[in-house]
Amino acid sequence: MxxxxxxxxxxxxxxxxxxxxxxxxxxxxxxxxxxxxxxxxxxxxxxxxxxxxxxxxxxxxxxxxxxxxxxxxxNKHHHHLVCENCGDVENIEMKEDNLLDKVKNKSSFLIKEHKLEFFGLCPNCQ
Ligand SMILES: [Zn+2]
Ligand SMILES: [Zn+2]
Structure with missing residues (x-):
């Protein structure tokens, strides 16, 4: 199948x-x-x-x-929130056209993909 x-x-x-x-x-x-x-x-x-x-x-x-x-x-394009205490990972989707435009304006690099990860404490560990 x-x-x-x-x-x-x-x-x-x-x-x-x-x-x-x-x-x-x-x-x-x-x-x-x-x-x-x-x-x-x-x-x-x-x-x-x-x-x-x-x-x-x-x-x-x-x-x-x-x-x-x-x-x-x-799997829609998304980013990750990573808990530094328990290692739990959450997915997050967000609009980031502004950020990508900024990167394009600052560099002539041809970007094919990117990854964004955020580190901190999950609700259980705060
Ligand atoms: Zn992204
Ligand atoms: Zn945690």
Whole structure:
């Protein structure tokens, strides 16, 4: 049922389901916890690598050495709010045309993409 013609094996299906469940980037450990250890961490990592290679998911790292993953599917351009205390991540969508215009005016760089991440404390940790 996939368009890219890869085999939809069980781990892939389960990991896809897990990523679909979270509406934010999650780590392999969080996926593992959500799937109640149905797939071992090594297979999760291997499957995530593969899903990354075929552009189903996007990998992000917020400087804490932990890689997090989220689905590209229906994934509108957004930014991340990262809690420095508990590591929770929230997605945020916003208008940023002004910011992008400013960058364009200040540089002749051809920008293809950008990432914006905000660090602070989530409501639970304040
Ligand atoms: Zn943006
Ligand atoms: Zn927090």
């Amino acid at each position: 996939t368009k890219i013609g890869i085999r939809y094996t069980k781990p892939r299906k389960l990991i896809f389901k897990a990523l679909n469940h979270f509406s934010k980037p999650v780590s392999a450990a969080e996926i593992n916890f959500y799937l109640k250890n149905k797939i071992d961490l090594t297979s999760i990592y291997r499957t995530l690598e593969l899903m990354k290679k075929i552009n189903i998911i996007e990998e992000t790292e917020f400087g804490d050495g932990k890689k997090r993953y989220e689905l590209m599917k229906n």
